[in-house]
Amino acid sequence: MEIYSEDHKIFRQAFVRFVESELSPHIEEWEEQREIPRWVWLNMGRQGYLCPWLDEKYGGSGADFGFSAIINKELARAGVGMGIGLHSDIIAPYIYAYGTEQQKLAWLPACSRGEKILAVAMTEPQAGSDLQGIKTTAVRDGNDYIINGSKTFISNGTTADLVIVAVKTDLEAPASKGISLIVVEDGTPGFTKGQKLKKLGMHSQDTAELFFENCRVPVSNLLGEEGKGFSYLMEKLQQERLISALGSQGMAERMLADTLDYVKTREAFGQPIGKFQHNAFKIAEMATEIEIGRVFVDSLIVDHMAGKEIVAKVSMAKYWIGEMANRVAYDCLQLHGGYGYMEEYPIVRHFRDVRVHTIYAGTSEIMKLIIARKLGL
Numbered sequence: 001m002e003i004y005s006e007d008h009k010i011f012r013q014a015f016v017r018f019v020e021s022e023l024s025p026h027i028e029e030w031e032e033q034r035e036i037p038r039w040v041w042l043n044m045g046r047q048g049y050l051c052p053w054l055d056e057k058y059g060g061s062g063a064d065f066g067f068s069a070i071i072n073k074e075l076a077r078a079g080v081g082m083g084i085g086l087h088s089d090i091i092a093p094y095i096y097a098y099g100t101e102q103q104k105l106a107w108l109p110a111c112s113r114g115e116k117i118l119a120v121a122m123t124e125p126q127a128g129s130d131l132q133g134i135k136t137t138a139v140r141d142g143n144d145y146i147i148n149g150s151k152t153f154i155s156n157g158t159t160a161d162l163v164i165v166a167v168k169t170d171l172e173a174p175a176s177k178g179i180s181l182i183v184v185e186d187g188t189p190g191f192t193k194g195q196k197l198k199k200l201g202m203h204s205q206d207t208a209e210l211f212f213e214n215c216r217v218p219v220s221n222l223l224g225e226e227g228k229g230f231s232y233l234m235e236k237l238q239q240e241r242l243i244s245a246l247g248s249q250g251m252a253e254r255m256l257a258d259t260l261d262y263v264k265t266r267e268a269f270g271q272p273i274g275k276f277q278h279n280a281f282k283i284a285e286m287a288t289e290i291e292i293g294r295v296f297v298d299s300l301i302v303d304h305m306a307g308k309e310i311v312a313k314v315s316m317a318k319y320w321i322g323e324m325a326n327r328v329a330y331d332c333l334q335l336h337g338g339y340g341y342m343e344e345y346p347i348v349r350h351f352r353d354v355r356v357h358t359i360y361a362g363t364s365e366i367m368k369l370i371i372a373r374k375l376g377l
């Protein structure tokens with residue numbers, strides 16, 4: 001099945017060249033700095049690689065989801081953190097779908113230029129999988145909301161200029177009805193960002209706690225209707241999980257490619273280690289699972305572009321490909337022997353980075369819950 005047109009293929013070649021020349025040489029430096037610097041965002045914005053799907057009037061080029069899929073997968077394959085895809089294809093769509101014309105014109109062109117970086121803040125110290133349990137409140141006071149509470153594990157948390165914050169606007173309503181989404185701008189009094197959190201992996205991706213203390217935000221920063229935040233989040237999760245599955249797939253493909261090169265050249269007992277049947281079979285097993293993942297996720301890209309409701313299938317892909325990429329990481333590292341434990345080999349970074357793929361954007365267990373519910377359980 002071929003899902004990409006000639007235009008997509010030409011775009012992919014150009015984007016891969018861009019990644020190889022402009023991004024890959026700097027990854028280690030960004031890992032040290034614990035963030036991707038602003039010039040990268042601005043550079044990607046100039047090239048049209050941020051939010052390419054946006055209408056021209058908001059700074060995009062009206063590209064279909066296939067172009068976003070290519071960008072996300074190639075960034076994952078190169079080992080560039082997930083914050084850029086999160087900004088372009090997970091968070092900006094909220095503003096596009098639920099924002100007023102005024103909000104869209106005020107924010108989206110700057111997002112596509114890389115001048116405004118986006119974050120979405122749902123998770124709290126006491127509420128992750130159980131999003132309905134959030135405690136951050138926004139109380140109406142004249143033409144403002146006053147926000148109090150805190151969020152954690154927020155990607156792009158320290159670099160973000162605009163944060164879409166999930167808050168409770170109605171404490172009496174059932175949780176699914178009392179949540180709203182409010183855009184908080186960096187620099188708003190009462191809004192502070194914590195230090196970059198120290199993580200197992202994805203070191204070039206900044207992740208932070210965010211604090212709101214009597215943070216006054218104009219009502220005009222409400223996204224969509226009050227009380228509909230939970231259903232907005234649910235509506236957009238399909239694309240978020242598809243992007244996450246694509247990221248896992250990209251990483252799995254990269255790890256296998258690197259390992260294949262390694263086992264062909266590393267010798268033991270007088271022959272390349274890939275020639276030992278056990279290792280050859282391991283590689284064959286991984287290649288098979290990776291191909292299954294690729295075909296599955298590509299079919300979902302087609303369905304998603306056709307506007308189909310594929311919540312159960314993207315949950316399957318998010319869970320299965322995330323877990324598969326972790327199995328691949330384990331076996332690829334093992335095939336590198338002691339060098340698989342040394343920082344100079346990229347497998348080490350991929351092994352660390354891929355671990356979170358079964359956790360963020362909904363854990364594997366939550367994905368299984370969704371699948372089971374769709375099956376009537």
Ligand SMILES: Cc1cc2nc3c(=O)[nH]c(=O)nc-3n(C[C@H](O)[C@H](O)[C@H](O)COP(=O)(O)OP(=O)(O)OC[C@H]3O[C@@H](n4cnc5c(N)ncnc54)[C@H](O)[C@@H]3O)c2cc1C
Nearest residue numbers: 120121122123127128129153154155359360361362363365
């Ligand atoms: C690097 C990183 C980046 C992140 N980026 C963001 C971001 O940008 N914005 C944001 O809002 N959040 C973000 N998150 C948060 C992430 O989405 C949550 O960590 C995740 O949803 C899990 O929530 P939790 O950590 O509270 O775990 P918990 O919900 O406490 O879960 C703990 C364990 O219990 C299991 N569990 C929970 N409920 C059930 C159940 N009903 N049945 C079976 N098992 C269950 C879980 O699967 C998990 O194994 C990020 C997290 C990380 C690590």
